[in-house]
Amino acid sequence: MKYRPLGRTGWDVSEVSFGAWAIGGSWGQQSDEDSLAALRKALDLGVNFIDTADVYGDGRSERLVAQVRRERREPIYVATKAGRRLSPHTADGYNFENLSKFVERSLKNLATECLDLVQLHCPPTDVYYRPEVFGALDRVTEQGKIRFYGVSVERVEEALKAVEFPNVQSVQIIFNMFRMRPAELFFPEAKRRKVGILARVPLASGLLSGKLSQQSQFAVDDHRNFNRHGEAFDVGETFSGVDYETGLAAVEALRLLVPQGATLAQLALRWILMFDAVSCVIPGARNTKQAEENARAAELPGLSEGQMGKVREIYEGEIRPLVHQRW
Ligand SMILES: NC(=O)c1ccc[n+]([C@@H]2O[C@H](COP(=O)([O-])OP(=O)(O)OC[C@H]3O[C@@H](n4cnc5c(N)ncnc54)[C@H](OP(=O)(O)O)[C@@H]3O)[C@@H](O)[C@H]2O)c1
Numbered sequence: 001m002k003y004r005p006l007g008r009t010g011w012d013v014s015e016v017s018f019g020a021w022a023i024g025g026s027w028g029q030q031s032d033e034d035s036l037a038a039l040r041k042a043l044d045l046g047v048n049f050i051d052t053a054d055v056y057g058d059g060r061s062e063r064l065v066a067q068v069r070r071e072r073r074e075p076i077y078v079a080t081k082a083g084r085r086l087s088p089h090t091a092d093g094y095n096f097e098n099l100s101k102f103v104e105r106s107l108k109n110l111a112t113e114c115l116d117l118v119q120l121h122c123p124p125t126d127v128y129y130r131p132e133v134f135g136a137l138d139r140v141t142e143q144g145k146i147r148f149y150g151v152s153v154e155r156v157e158e159a160l161k162a163v164e165f166p167n168v169q170s171v172q173i174i175f176n177m178f179r180m181r182p183a184e185l186f187f188p189e190a191k192r193r194k195v196g197i198l199a200r201v202p203l204a205s206g207l208l209s210g211k212l213s214q215q216s217q218f219a220v221d222d223h224r225n226f227n228r229h230g231e232a233f234d235v236g237e238t239f240s241g242v243d244y245e246t247g248l249a250a251v252e253a254l255r256l257l258v259p260q261g262a263t264l265a266q267l268a269l270r271w272i273l274m275f276d277a278v279s280c281v282i283p284g285a286r287n288t289k290q291a292e293e294n295a296r297a298a299e300l301p302g303l304s305e306g307q308m309g310k311v312r313e314i315y316e317g318e319i320r321p322l323v324h325q326r327w
Pocket residue numbers: 018019020021022027051052081121122152153172200201202203204205206207209211237265282283284285286289290291293294
């Protein structure tokens with residue numbers, strides 16, 4: 001495993017880290033046994049950063065993460081999120097009282113006295129125009145309940161606005177072979193301000209592993225079934241917002257670029273790591289096989305200029321018209 005600095009936090013985080021959404025819920029059946037095994041395998045391979053949220057399985061993901069953290073001696077940084085428990089989910093709800101309540105709950109679930117990193121969980125755009133929200137996060141930080149805070153955003157413009165607040169340490173954004181716009185405007189700005197970047201949905205919800213097909217079935221409680229058209233939350237979170245059939249066709253073209261001994265999932269993760277503004281990539285893993293395959297992507301040699309150009313070409317031709325100006 002290799003490590004990169006996360007913004008100004010002073011932490012060095014594993015280039016390939018762990019996304020803990022699927023081990024909480026919304027991805028069909030998932031046993032805690034498999035989830036714990038996946039987490040342990042990732043940590044054994046040098047992963048030291050886990051991204052979770054208070055709403056993943058209504059706390060189930062946070063509690064599983066707490067369980068494995070208790071077993072280990074080495075430092076493991078845990079990023080959680082706050083805001084999505086609000087109902088209705090409005091900008092007004094992002095205030096000191098509510099944020100404090102969410103933090104208290106995550107402190108319990110994560111069995112700790114101070115949260116490492118709390119991210120606003122894709123709040124309404126208006127939140128980024130309310131300095132008082134960031135003031136509230138400063139107050140919670142001063143109380144010693146959180147060490148650092150950051151944001152998880154849907155759109156590039158939200159990311160650009162968020163980093164104007166000086167204590168925002170990290171931005172989590174969708175960035176993958178099917179979502180390239182963040183690299184244009186936002187990455188240089190984040191680097192300039194020394195803000196960490198967490199690249200989420202790196203496998204486009206599994207599409208970029210190359211294992212999915214027209215015949216793939218998804219359970220009714222898997223967002224790849226129930227959010228295919230953005231019925232429950234932003235459609236960009238499911239298959240990266242790419243129409244399934246178009247995605248499958250592009251995957252066939254990408255498959256030709258996979259080096260011997262590697263997998264498409266590994267190539268997809270290694271491609272993201274070619275961007276030095278990225279602090280880490282946070283693929284979800286549901287079992288030890290996926291956790292190992294993903295962690296070992298850090299060992300792959302970098303992509304050649306030719307490979308980078310080809311990936312870009314596939315994006316420009318098939319994907320860009322569908323996604324580029326939407327997020
Ligand atoms: N709003 C937000 O802030 C937000 C939204 C989305 C995600 N996130 C974070 O970002 C993380 C990553 O995004 P994601 O989990 O949505 O999508 P992802 O990482 O692109 O895809 C993860 C899924 O792909 C499959 N997979 C993983 N590794 C694989 C491998 N090596 N080979 C084959 N299949 C593999 C697994 O599902 P199957 O085995 O079922 O196919 C896994 O659940 C999340 O876990 C979460 O921490 C945050």
